[in-house]
Amino acid sequence: MNDAEIIDQPARTEPGEVGLVEPRDFVSIESFLFESGQSLAGFTLRYETYGRLNTAKDNVVIICHALSGDHHCAGIHSLTDRKPGWWNNLIGPGKAVDTNRFFVLCSNCLGGCQGSTGPSSINPATGRPYGVTFPFVTIRDMVRAQKRLLDSLGITSIYAVVGGSMGGMQAVQWGIEYPAFVRRVLAMATTARESAQGIGFNEVGRQAIMQDPGWNNGDYAKSGGPRVGLAIARMMAHITYVSDASMDRKFGRKTVKPKVSALDSMEGIPVAPVAQPASYTFDMQFEVESYLRYQGESFINRFDANTYLYITRAIDHFDLAAAYGSLEKAFEHVEAETLVVGFTSDWLFPPQQNRDISLALLRTGKRASYAELDTDLGHDSFLLESEELYALVRGFLT
Amino acid sequence: MNDAEIIDQPARTEPGEVGLVEPRDFVSIESFLFESGQSLAGFTLRYETYGRLNTAKDNVVIICHALSGDHHCAGIHSLTDRKPGWWNNLIGPGKAVDTNRFFVLCSNCLGGCQGSTGPSSINPATGRPYGVTFPFVTIRDMVRAQKRLLDSLGITSIYAVVGGSMGGMQAVQWGIEYPAFVRRVLAMATTARESAQGIGFNEVGRQAIMQDPGWNNGDYAKSGGPRVGLAIARMMAHITYVSDASMDRKFGRKTVKPKVSALDSMEGIPVAPVAQPASYTFDMQFEVESYLRYQGESFINRFDANTYLYITRAIDHFDLAAAYGSLEKAFEHVEAETLVVGFTSDWLFPPQQNRDISLALLRTGKRASYAELDTDLGHDSFLLESEELYALVRGFLT
Secondary structure, three states, X not given: OOHHHHHOOOOXXXXXXXXXXXXXXXXXXXXXXXXXXXXXXXXXXXXXXXXXXXXXXXXXXXXXXXXXXXXXXXXXXXXXXOOOOOOOOOXXXXXXXXXXXXXXXXXXXXXXXXXXXXXXXXXXXXXXXXXXXXXXXXXXHHHHHHHHHHHHOOXXXXXXXXXXXXXXXXXXXXXHHOOOOEOEEEXXXXXXXXXXXXXXXXXXXXXXXHOOHHHHHHOOOOOOOXXXXXXXXXXXXXXXXXXXXXXXXXXXXXXXXXXXXXXXXXOOOOOOOOOOOOOOOOOOOEHHHHHHHHHHHHHHOOOOHHHHHHHHHHHHHOEHHHHHOOHHHHOOOOOOEEEEEEEXXXXXXXXXXXXHHHHHHHHXXXXXXXXXXXXXXOHHHHHOOOHHHHHHHHHHOO | OOHHHHHOOOOOOOOOOOOEOOOEEEEEOOOEEOOOOOEEOOEEEEEEEEXXXXXXXXXXXXXXXXXXXXXXXXXXXXXXXXXXXXXXXXXXXXXXXXXXXXXXXXXXXXXXXXXXXXXXXXXXXXXXXXXXXXXXXXXXXXXXXXXXXXXXXXXOOEOEEEEEOHHHHHHHHXXXXXXXXXXXXXXXXXXXXXXXXXXXXXXXXXXHHHOXXXXXXXXXXXXXXXXXHHHHHHHHHHHHHOOHHHHHHHOOXXXXXXXXXXXXXXXXXXXXXXXXXOOOOOOOOEXXXXXXXXXXXXXXXXXXXXXXXXXXXXXXXXXXXXXXXXXXXXXXXXXXXXXXXXXXXXXXXXXXXXXXXXXXXXXXXXXXXXXXXXXXOXXXXXXXXXXXXXXXXHHHOO
């Protein structure tokens, strides 16, 4: 990979959009020592970039993804792609993260399952997927792996690192781990310390996966595995990403017609063959059920169950105060200016947990601010259309 | 069952406590028509009573239980019982629901699994458990079955009906269904309309059960069944009964010592045999995980999975406005004075949903009030020690 390749961005297909993008692979051939003490001989990170790296190489914006996200955060992979990258509303020419100005880079995290090395990757020593023999991954490991990718591109400073949820944890960790490297940290809907409730929900999801006979101690074929357990984990997790109000507005108590969709026969989620009155059934009856089953179904077709275990555990382990002695000590060497954004209806990473990050930075004498956006869309607010959020991001990056 | 039996209460073992109690069975030999149109030739309700029925038979307080509750709400079953009934803190001589004054009755709901007729009962036509051939049960069905029990005891009016969560739904339904019969309704931590979020959580729990191969379309032996699925459903549900704050106070991020308890080998919840550093494991590592697993384990040993399906579906179906045309129409004939109590930290049945019941009653010209208790203990607040709650209940019943 050289600079000429990096700046060789594809032409935009329409104004305001990133357009066609192609993922690339960074292969690190140096061994990597995980926080756990385990190591790998090397690793791959799949990533995408949007915009052009300027000659001073000082216009780099790093995007960090959340639990179920990946490197594809903007643009489309083909002209027939119906869905752009997951943060396409935020990133693009003239958008809040302006690709006319910034060179935006996003990589699938270490331990992920979308092209980066993770438990579903082949262990060269055995010729089979690592499964649960893959080293344990922490948020810090993810950041340190990303740093190697940036080093390989000759990048010596980051204009800003931006992320929400687990991406926000990485953004904050970036500022701690590489203080001289990071000029701005923008973290949203996140925390400096995973809560007991958060660990609890993660644990229920993991149990759903690990108790599924298809899990088989993490040893399963790509097409198989604990599909039912993973779908159930995702259905539950999805509820925690939204809000009571948004679910009520979107679905309320609306019912579906019996046998209304192909979901009835979705693999791994068969319906119960119960002979009961149509209006009284354990089968899908409310729209919200149909929606959650769809969430489960689409997830099992794109996500690896072992990665789900590894990444939720990485989140559980995230506790900056414990890792560094205190939040103030964690932030002692931070040089970046930090903006943390909380969302009033986020009950997974409530506003207070976001505010606490900024407050600790301020107590440590750092440049930090906190913004709270009033929304009733829950944790996923950071991913959704919001002129207020766009203005905040744009302002912070200017 | 005659009156002499009813007033023949066991002696108290210590002052202030209900003491030893014995469950009884009411057997209805008339056929019962469910709202679904299905019917049973008869049914049994298991119940307990505390205090003495006065000669005017006008001191009856009915307690309605929540999803996982039963008829045993106060006292102990033997002198070695370590745990009294689930609402023992509220009910007893001199307590908020004063058994020196009231004749308190609580029955396991129709469709339940603690002695009342439900899906785990034997279908006399087949000699096997009903399983999912059991008729669908609604909150109104539960109330109508309880009414038969009261009729059999010669009771012609209820001083008060008291319940929280699903018990609150029943309490409100009592006032609607038998207006001339019910003088007071006291409903807590409840709703007049199950929300999309509530249906969503219930659906995830049902899927965990129904996708467990042990469920076998509802046909399983008492000792077997979908133990893993039921444990997962319960673990998740338990998180919704408490709060972020209470979990953080109780568990925070405290860890357990490896192999610390018998839970490691709990049936249905085996641990993953993963060779990883001790501080990085998918095995139980945080106290909150140990606690949730314990919740799952104790639940599968006392609860029937099919009943879990039936009762969650009954809750999903609860929507008074839809059933009667509007909340005002639902409450049109109510004669009872009603108190609804909401808890600030209850995110399963948030304060607003409780307040809405009282507001609709007031709009309909009924005697109603609403009290909101400031607590950070979540939905289960109604079950927990609270002098404020006791004072409210005592005041309302005086």
